[in-house]
Amino acid sequence: MYTNRVRILNFRNHIDSLYDFENINYIEGDNGTGKTSVLESLFVLFNLKSFRQQTVKKAIRFKQDFFLVSAKCLDGDFQRTFHYRYETSAELKDDEGKVSGKAEYLSMHPVICYSPEYGQVVSDDQDDRRRFIDRLSFQIDRGHFDRLTDLRKLNLMKVSELKKDRLNRAYIDSVNEKIVELSEKISGTRECTAGQINDHMRQTYAELGFDDGFRLDFRSNVKDKNLLLKEIVDRRLLYGSSRDRFYSVSDGRVYDRFSSFGQKKTFVLITLASGLKLLEKNGKNGIITLLDDFEAGLDKSRIERLFHLFDTSAQIFITGVKNTNFSSNHTIRIQVKDGS
Numbered sequence: 001m002y003t004n005r006v007r008i009l010n011f012r013n014h015i016d017s018l019y020d021f022e023n024i025n026y027i028e029g030d031n032g033t034g035k036t037s038v039l040e041s042l043f044v045l046f047n048l049k050s051f052r053q054q055t056v057k058k059a060i061r062f063k064q065d066f067f068l069v070s071a072k073c074l075d076g077d078f079q080r081t082f083h084y085r086y087e088t089s090a091e092l093k094d095d096e097g098k099v100s101g102k103a104e105y106l107s108m109h110p111v112i113c114y115s116p117e118y119g120q121v122v123s124d125d126q127d128d129r130r131r132f133i134d135r136l137s138f139q140i141d142r143g144h145f146d147r148l149t150d151l152r153k154l155n156l157m158k159v160s161e162l163k164k165d166r167l168n169r170a171y172i173d174s175v176n177e178k179i180v181e182l183s184e185k186i187s188g189t190r191e192c193t194a195g196q197i198n199d200h201m202r203q204t205y206a207e208l209g210f211d212d213g214f215r216l217d218f219r220s221n222v223k224d225k226n227l228l229l230k231e232i233v234d235r236r237l238l239y240g241s242s243r244d245r246f247y248s249v250s251d252g253r254v255y256d257r258f259s260s261f262g263q264k265k266t267f268v269l270i271t272l273a274s275g276l277k278l279l280e281k282n283g284k285n286g287i288i289t290l291l292d293d294f295e296a297g298l299d300k301s302r303i304e305r306l307f308h309l310f311d312t313s314a315q316i317f318i319t320g321v322k323n324t325n326f327s328s329n330h331t332i333r334i335q336v337k338d339g340s
């Protein structure tokens with residue numbers, strides 16, 4: 001996917017902005033002018049959710065009823081315009097009308113995104129870490145998406161039964177049978193994706209000559225079936241893929257919090273770049289990379305070496321206060337500010 005032009009209407013501080021893009025785009029502007037929001041609008045369009053810790057609805061410009069993001073894209077050899085409108089719910093259209101089939105749409109244009117607003121593998125919330133691996137896993141294996149949807153439904157059914165005074169054990173056992181089967185598959189897929197990311201990461205850390213070689217450590221409880229009995233005693237969900245956890249590990253030590261900002265940012269960027277390589281290896285192309293506030297906190301040589309990891313993407317969008325490292329690329333200076 002290649003985005004030629006985007007129109008952003010009533011989206012955060014953007015009243016009605018129009019931008020033309022090239023291969024590598026640098027979106028430059030003072031703080032609060034709406035640089036991140038440009039990337040966010042593209043992310044929302046292609047991922048159907050925001051990377052900020054907020055629902056998409058919050059992006060509607062204050063005092064307005066809806067937002068609209070329209071993008072003229074090159075999809076292989078075809079020109080297509082996508083429109084994502086949010087009023088009370090999301091509505092996605094292309095030139096031919098309503099776009100249906102969420103899984104297919106998402107798999108059509110994978111997006112790799114770095115933003116300080118987007119926790120992913122270093123989020124305090126394990127749900128975000130799982131989601132990061134799931135997005136990559138699902139790009140490789142569409143079945144992963146369906147299995148996650150089914151598991152969510154089964155877990156809800158089990159939780160509602162666990163809340164009842166008198167339990168229907170036969171019902172719980174039959175739900176558990178399916179949960180075990182799905183969880184084993186889901187956790188297996190996640191472990192496999194994390195393993196492949198680790199292979200790329202190991203290689204990248206070595207190639208870049210960084211000695212803080214981090215990797216992802218995957219932990220799952222799906223082999224511990226005793227937890228299914230404990231759930232009945234405790235009356236809460238304890239078993240399955242929804243409890244899978246990911247940790248960042250270096251030299252056998254778990255880093256829940258990184259003391260070095262640069263080390264943490266490097267780890268996230270290398271994880272993302274490894275995700276990009278993994279998708280490419282699995283035949284995905286046309287990948288869009290969003291690098292929000294990319295240069296902040298990184299020295300010049302790190303910026304160059306880390307950026308290089310993404311240069312196979314179909315299109316790259318970088319934001320920053322001042323374009324000093326990418327001045328030979330297409331620069332868009334934005335001045336939206338409060339839009340009033």
Ligand SMILES: Nc1ncnc2c1ncn2[C@@H]1O[C@H](COP(=O)(O)OP(=O)(O)OP(=O)(O)O)[C@@H](O)[C@H]1O
Nearest residue numbers: 012013031032033034035036037058059060061062
């Ligand atoms: N729903 C909304 N309606 C109107 N304005 C909003 C809304 N949500 C956020 N804003 C404003 O939009 C502006 C854009 O924020 P954004 O994070 O995109 O800026 P930025 O240029 O990336 O800033 P920084 O350099 O500080 O990261 C901010 O001034 C913010 O206050």
